[in-house]
């Protein structure tokens with residue numbers, strides 16, 4: 001459904017240029033969940049921004065349902081690490097932003113948000129401002145805003161990396177439950193091997209910059225009951241770690257034992 005065909009990306013600023021991606025070919029299939037992992041600066045955010053239609057490739061093409069992606073698409077929602085909440089708006093107003101931009105009637109917004117807030121256990125926070133929320137709650141609001149748009153594809157760029165370990169695991173469960181329930185295709189960028197293995201049915205490993213796909217690891221047990229505590233989960237983490245060590249030796253963050 002979403003495909004990148006021989007995509008190259010170079011950023012040019014005056015006299016300097018940085019080649020971020022070189023020859024990326026990728027197919028994102030409907031209903032599947034993907035995790036992208038690779039060394040710092042290898043082009044992961046660039047790749048997700050290309051999928052979102054926020055930037056254009058220097059060479060090659062991005063297609064969604066066989067239509068060339070040249071701008072953000074209604075069926076795609078993006079969640080970032082920094083939550084993207086407006087500090088002067090309440091939780092409810094922040095979550096409603098996307099729907100208001102689409103001129104959805106007030107009653108419909110209330111119905112949609114009511115349900116999403118219940119799913120995300122945010123109902124008691126609706127009148128608070130972002131500075132009155134924990135990091136985990138802020139990311140739930142960002143998730144509520146994205147889900148309220150009923151996206152086909154949820155793109156996430158390190159959404160949980162600012163959170164403490166337990167909040168992070170808790171939100172991984174929330175994301176897993178919601179993408180399964182709503183059958184959303186998802187693409188997650190992460191620096192955490194465990195998170196990639198927990199949330200990605202396929203784990204895409206990028207090489208050091210300029211980023212190219214080094215390997216795609218099938219993770220067939222992803223999403224099964226209690227996966228985080230199974231031996232097969234640890235074995236898959238070890239497999240991914242081994243591939244990262246081969247392809248991404250320059251990155252200290254990934255080589256630390258997590």
Ligand SMILES: Nc1ncnc2c1ncn2[C@@H]1O[C@H](COP(=O)(O)OP(=O)(O)OP(=O)(O)O)[C@@H](O)[C@H]1O
Nearest residue numbers: 011013018020039040041042043044045046047209
């Ligand atoms: N607007 C820009 N202008 C110039 N160079 C850029 C720009 N945006 C990103 N880059 C460079 O392109 C490369 C890829 O950046 P990108 O943010 O996609 O990598 P990343 O894998 O997401 O990094 P990290 O893991 O550190 O978040 C990096 O070297 C970065 O410095």
